[in-house]
Amino acid sequence: MPRSSNTSSAKGGPVTLAMVARRAGVSPQTVSNAVNSPDLLRPETLERVRRVIEEMGYRPSRAAQTLRTRSSKLIGYGIIPAPSIHPVLDRFLHALSQAADEVGYRVLLFASPPGGPTLDGYEDLLNQHEVDGFVLSGTARGDRRQAWLAKRGVPFVAFGRMWSGRQVGDWVDVDGAAGTEVAVEHLIAQGHRKIAFLGWERGSSGAGDDRAEGWQRAMRRHGLPTRGRRGESPDDIDAARAAVKPLLDAGATAVVAASDLLALGCYQTLRERGAAPGRDVAVVGFDDSPTAGLLVPALTSVAQPLEEVGRECVRLLLARMAAPDAPPERVLLEPSLVIRDSTPEPAA
CATH class of the missing domain: 3.40.50.2300 (Response regulator)
Structure with a gap:
């Protein structure tokens, strides 16, 4: 069945969550879980509900979600201004945005002052209730962000280990x-x-x-x-x-x-x-x-493996939002060697 290009039903009204539930043969709560907490569903149920969502062109109201769950569906990511974007962080940000989009979230970018990670920007966003959590990068010795966010109970995940002091929070890194x-x-x-x-x-x-x-x-x-x-x-x-x-x-x-x-x-x-x-x-x-x-x-x-880093960051952040008191999870991913012409066998 072709994908619908709008969110209107055959009667001219909007496609509702209840309509999707009836078509998929599940409860409205199951449809809500498919949109907001897909990890709670069995893979076959999630696939069936998502297929019906696509067929009917259902799009949940972001405003309604925010009012009901007090969730903005936004993930904050601070960018340190630089003369040019580092190619690794550029690719990571693309992977992170794509992974977030697949689970109904958007990445909200904000500028951090140059000279290393600071708390500027993080407190402003929290005071305005504009984000549900943060993804950090550029984790370095002396970085105060993890401990500051953890003390306030703010969900976050870091791309990069903490290299000094007590380990705080969830992180994903490459070995x-x-x-x-x-x-x-x-x-x-x-x-x-x-x-x-x-x-x-x-x-x-x-x-x-x-x-x-x-x-x-x-x-x-x-x-x-x-x-x-x-x-x-x-x-x-x-x-x-x-x-x-x-x-x-x-x-x-x-x-x-x-x-x-x-x-x-x-x-x-x-x-x-x-x-x-x-x-x-x-x-x-x-x-x-x-x-x-x-x-x-x-x-x-x-x-x-930056695509995998992006997916793991989103997964860990959503898991932290769902279970704030769960033990921290750390994921260390294996890199790979791409062999090209700069490493031929040496001459005899």
Whole structure:
């Protein structure tokens, strides 16, 4: 049956929840659950009700939902202004918005002051009762948002672990250490033994330290030296160009970078020396940004499962709204290595 393009019944009036319930052979409460709390229904019941909703073109009134449940169906997400949107957060935000839309929610964006996460904006939205919960990202050492929201009983979920202090709330993260371990194993299988790591400054980022730890674990597992093979740089191409030079001078045949941006700095330094990425020195990035596949040679990079991150964030947030006192849930997802031309087997 073709999908209806409006919300009017055959008699000219609006399609109601009761009409959907009669067509689907279920109670009105079951239809309400299908719209507002789909996790409460068996998969086959949920599928049947959703099919009837689509066939009849039923659309619940957002205003009525808000009055009845005191729910705005809005999820707050604070964006820190930057010269350009980070490709990982850009893709995550798209995945989050899509996952929220599938369960009847919308993501409300608001600007956070530059210089790191603050409480500005969160309190304003709560005072105005405009959101049901928050999704956080950019979780870093000293981040006060989790404890502040938890103390006030506000549902939230974080994309990223808390890297210091007492763990608070639900979070979803990607196992960065597992990602760099896979990268090192890939390079070792190709014959590399002098594998360097180009990362962010120690202690500046929990995620950065996590990625460095994965490189160290893999190197030690194979009995390979790490001393003198770690470079540090801000996430900046020019800084990375300078930071990778000592690693290349020490004879590194491969470099694992903590981000694609750092890997790009490595590319530029190699070319300045008349060397070729991939041919003379293997390079692996992290994040699998859109740029990775466009570089010459195309960059091998660790990909984060951002679509799954978005779905898990929404799932955990809705579960927290439904059961505020339930134990916290933490989800650590595995990344994958996308192999391209920057990691060929070394010449004999």
